[in-house]
Amino acid sequence: MSTREGIDRKAAALVGARVADVAYWDIHHWGDAPREWDHGDWHHAVLGVELRTSAGPVSVVWTSTFYPYGVEVVCSEPMTSLLDLRDDGPESWTVTEHPEWRPRAGTEVLAADTFWERLELGPARDRHGQVVDAARTVEVPVAMRLDLETGPVWFVAGIPTEDGGADLAGDEIMVVFTSEAMLRLGFPAGAFTAVTAR
16 A cells, blocks of 8 residues: 555544544743634644544644655544653643534544645755755645534644745644635645545
């Protein structure tokens, strides 16, 4: 099985599970000001999202499996097993009761799909400017969509930009709740059409 098939299968394995609780993870927050993560129709989870489901814990994280960053599902693994939890390490907060998550909590995953982006990588150079790897094209899973009984949710590997968009294949996780927000982030309409269970 190819790595792409493996990632698609892990996402598809969520079909039939019910989402019970949701938590976001980010680096340690040192400031006195509240953490800024709620941006209306999208949230900034940064390190990842932990779903407690009827099938067990599921972590949605960014990884570098394809060299550029992409979104991946880690089934049966809580985020605590994936992160270094020192005193000043990452921390989480529960969002199950947030108005975007409350109607989705307790509902079944009807379908899951991964959105792959084809990226052109220039030649890799060492510190002396010598080419060490030729230019190539790679496919990266930049978003995953879960269709829940009460509506979809997308998990995007991207870094929010000041103009309201996102640098895709970034090392942060954004959680998106509307097709309008997906359009603003630069996704084509086909990225959020209905998917069917596999």
